[in-house]
Amino acid sequence: MTGQRVDMAPLQTDVALFGERVDDAMEGPPPLVAETVSCRDLVATLAQADASCAIIIDHRRTPRGIVTEQDIVRRAAYAVVGGEPCVRIMTSPVHTVTCGDPLYRAVGRMLELGLRRTPVLDVEGRVCGLLDLSRALPRVCGRVLHHFRGLGGSGDDDPQAARAIREAQAPLIEELLARQADAHEIQALLTRLNDDIYIRLADRRIALLESQGHGRAPADFCLLLMGSGGRAENYLAPDQDHGLVLADYPDADHDWIDGWFQRFSEGLIEDLELAGFPRDVGHVMCINPLWRKTLSQWRTQIRIWARTLATVSIRLGDVFYDFRPVSGNLQLGLELRASLQELAAATPSLLRAMVDEHRDHGVGLGLFGRFVTMERGSAHHGHINLKHTAILPLITAVRVLALKHRVAVTGTLARLEALRDLEVIDLARFDSLKRAHGTLSSLVLRHQLAQLHAGETPDYYVHPGELDRSQVRSLRRAMRSVRRLRDQVRTDITGQVF
Numbered sequence: 001m002t003g004q005r006v007d008m009a010p011l012q013t014d015v016a017l018f019g020e021r022v023d024d025a026m027e028g029p030p031p032l033v034a035e036t037v038s039c040r041d042l043v044a045t046l047a048q049a050d051a052s053c054a055i056i057i058d059h060r061r062t063p064r065g066i067v068t069e070q071d072i073v074r075r076a077a078y079a080v081v082g083g084e085p086c087v088r089i090m091t092s093p094v095h096t097v098t099c100g101d102p103l104y105r106a107v108g109r110m111l112e113l114g115l116r117r118t119p120v121l122d123v124e125g126r127v128c129g130l131l132d133l134s135r136a137l138p139r140v141c142g143r144v145l146h147h148f149r150g151l152g153g154s155g156d157d158d159p160q161a162a163r164a165i166r167e168a169q170a171p172l173i174e175e176l177l178a179r180q181a182d183a184h185e186i187q188a189l190l191t192r193l194n195d196d197i198y199i200r201l202a203d204r205r206i207a208l209l210e211s212q213g214h215g216r217a218p219a220d221f222c223l224l225l226m227g228s229g230g231r232a233e234n235y236l237a238p239d240q241d242h243g244l245v246l247a248d249y250p251d252a253d254h255d256w257i258d259g260w261f262q263r264f265s266e267g268l269i270e271d272l273e274l275a276g277f278p279r280d281v282g283h284v285m286c287i288n289p290l291w292r293k294t295l296s297q298w299r300t301q302i303r304i305w306a307r308t309l310a311t312v313s314i315r316l317g318d319v320f321y322d323f324r325p326v327s328g329n330l331q332l333g334l335e336l337r338a339s340l341q342e343l344a345a346a347t348p349s350l351l352r353a354m355v356d357e358h359r360d361h362g363v364g365l366g367l368f369g370r371f372v373t374m375e376r377g378s379a380h381h382g383h384i385n386l387k388h389t390a391i392l393p394l395i396t397a398v399r400v401l402a403l404k405h406r407v408a409v410t411g412t413l414a415r416l417e418a419l420r421d422l423e424v425i426d427l428a429r430f431d432s433l434k435r436a437h438g439t440l441s442s443l444v445l446r447h448q449l450a451q452l453h454a455g456e457t458p459d460y461y462v463h464p465g466e467l468d469r470s471q472v473r474s475l476r477r478a479m480r481s482v483r484r485l486r487d488q489v490r491t492d493i494t495g496q497v498f
Helices: 010-021 041-048 069-079 103-113 132-151 159-180 183-212 251-274 295-308 311-320 332-346 348-357 385-405 412-421 427-453 469-494
Strands: 033-035 053-057 063-068 115-119 127-132 221-225 242-246 290-292 322-329
Touching: 033 385, 041 053, 041 069, 053 127, 063 069, 063 115, 063 132, 103 132, 103 183, 115 242, 159 183, 159 251, 159 427, 183 221, 183 251, 183 322, 183 427, 221 332, 242 251, 242 295, 242 322, 242 332, 251 290, 290 295, 295 311, 295 348, 311 348, 322 332, 332 348, 332 385, 348 385, 385 427, 385 469, 412 427, 427 469
Parallel strands: 033 053, 242 290
Antiparallel strands: 053 063, 115 127, 221 242, 221 322
């Protein structure tokens, strides 16, 4: 499939399936098992039904949890004897969808949460079916995901094939926006597509190094995505923002271990560039030793950043703090995230410095609600820089609150949901910020699509003349919501009212 162009002609028919509901794509319910059933009997039930999962239900037939084949392997084989009740190995709580939900919304949520399958409930909350991502996804995205899923194996993991998938994303997103799909769900879909490219190209590079005589990876490692990828908020032209965390190893082995990962990093970056991900101009890539460290070295690094509080330390931290583990030994990334959470929450001076660093990077609204645009002499004179005057102010304010309150998730909307649940922000504030996030994301996606149609490089510079009256009103409301949040964060973190 190397260099093969994705045929986009049937795309509209495929995307029209976004009008389907969950019950159009679900399959019959898997085995429904009472909470009192033993693990031994559960395994026998799965074998007899030739099923890959079972739903644990209570007496009202409402789901308590889910048990998959992986749960049995990971938990039952090592921790639970056969006579123990199956609730010991189930995953709970279990995410569910209802049979009347729009299919695209259910799939978007599954992508966002990393779920392979989820129970479907009827209007009375009882299990009536199962939605399997591997079967639902092709119905939703048709040929785009069909070609994309074939990216690995039999030579189909070539960077040029990945590039064809990248180029196929814009028409898909255009269709989804036309059907009023939520912008954050579109970003989750884009991120998942791009995650899979990273994963497959990383696996390809590992296999190539081994075939070239460099051996297998000499230490466990985890590939981290940062920036919009770390937040699962990709737009249509993300660049490369990534790093590596390696398992600790003896200092005496540094040269040959780090040499292997340097080769890996060089090859991965070249592959990603061929696949359509430009190199980061700030060199936030795993080829840079600053972004390639062992777990212990990373822990030392974040302590240094938190202690020095210099401008450069704050800015490097801003890049890093949204990292998300995507490939390799994910546990390394999770352990690093836990260390960061504890350090940030216990270091008020770091949070104050983060707020102070962004004091002069305000929201782009002037007197009487006039948009602040780029000055004369700029290549974008008269345009609104949505990234710097709206999106980043929202991201940075939410990031500070998330770090203060030990919120582990990295997505802006996911962080807002967690802060709402912790009662850090009230429901009204959450709703306004969720709308603001959706407005900004939608405007950028539409703007970038128009640029791609015009043969231009996508960016974040939107001219007010591109917007209709409704969009102008929505953008003003979004910016005001972001500004109120920034004011709240400044007061909460620094004690300063003005």
